[in-house]
Amino acid sequence: MAGHRALAATGRSIVDLLNRRFEQQLPTGPRPTAVLAGTYDFDQVNSSPTSVIRYPAVSVYCYRVSVDPTMRAAWSGVAARDGIPRIPLRMHLLIAAWDTHVESELEWLGLAVKVLERDSILAGPLLHPSGEWGPGDSVEVVTDELPVDSMSEAFEALTTQYRLSLPYLARVVRIDGAPESTAEPVATVEVNS
Template structure:
């Protein structure tokens, strides 16, 4: 899989997928059509202001946490021990939020985003942003995530924006490959018996 650009490439891939489906589902002559964007905490403070990343109507994709994928780490560790290439399997925890002037529009945009990710939960081949320099056969699965209300509240308390209705998603497994390391050579010990020395 990719090097250090993999995380950003997955974020771009999710945004690109949502924007393609928004264009297909909502015709050009429609009253409103959202734009999906990658956003961070500072972007939530400048919503719908001049030059803002989030401009109404929009669906923001915010990666609020990264974690180790413990299910696959041991397996990749064994592979790395054989070929000397370090591999770190990660999970991207994301929150999708809709931004518009009315709640009913926001619910529509979240519903469309949820339907898109549920229908096309596997990113592979041309649906993966090329900046990730992916290998043939690389895939990333985007699935709904479980996020307790307490954890959700804590996430918003860490930001200056007010609480917003959002959908939690998880992108797995995003594998970061390191630089190849030399594999230690096996050492063989050969014993010899000297003749003429009493035992």
Template sequence: MAGYRALAAVGRSVVTLLNAGFRAEIPDGPRRPEAVLAGPVDFDRVGTTDALIRRPAVTVYCYRLSVDHDTRPAWAALAAQDGLPRLPLRMHLLLAAWDEVVESELEWLGLAVRILESAGPLTGPLLDPTGGWLPGDTVQIVPDELAMDSMSEAFQAMTTDYRLSLPYLARVVRIDGRRFPVPGEVTTVAVATSELPR
């Protein structure tokens, strides 16, 4: 994987995947949801004239980033050999549906789950090209385990009311650093000296 654009590229990839699935499942009609990559500011603007979220919609919100401790030791060992630091990350996502009635919101969440579970790992053309991906790069989108109190804390940090949401995890998104020179082998040379007689 490449540099700092990889995280945003994964977010765009998930949104593109969902929208393609929505169009395939609901080819026509005004009641098709649109997936958008959103944040707390966008939640606060729902219902205003400049709102990004327009019902019906499904939002993809990255509420947390964490280090992937399962793969970090292997990447650190490789960096010691080739001089390229790499940080494997996990993106913690919340999917929420927005509509006028709760039944429709549940339908849109169910449809989003169907699309994500059917797609498998994001790779090749499913990854947004702005990420600068290398051949063979893959990002898994899997359901995440999130306790109710953690879900509430995520919404307490925002001014918007609590929304029924589905937690997902994007793993592993690797950010590559700048290459540093790998030190060569150190050779110790001993030089014998003797004192001259006085």
């Protein structure tokens, strides 16, 4: 049963996976650090030792969360039977590389794609434990279709300049509610006088 921390745990899972694979693929020499980034972090890139995004880096930015329309009805049906409400969600992500040279950024982006294609299903030990995952829980990380207009709009809403990014989708992140309490059976007591 995934708890309310499942979205954050999914982001952490992706970042942990990227960092683990980056270290395996590039044991020596420069390698990027994957980070979970927010809009504020884009304005602070490499500006201080405490900046979240420091060169070289690969940022994982969640720009939207939506309800998964294909799984919503199925999980509602399960909830009707067992009394546990569930909502299946999709995390829309932008993966971007950061470095002083465009060639390096393209290499880091290529490396991130290689990792996410190889390990596109996050399950078991690949899921960050803070998500309160249940046995059998998994999250699929796949490329997303994002029209160029939408990508431009996403960056227009930010104060940072356009950044070469790849859209990804983490699905299905399911958040489970507390079980509905079952009503006590009604008993009739007959009193003889």
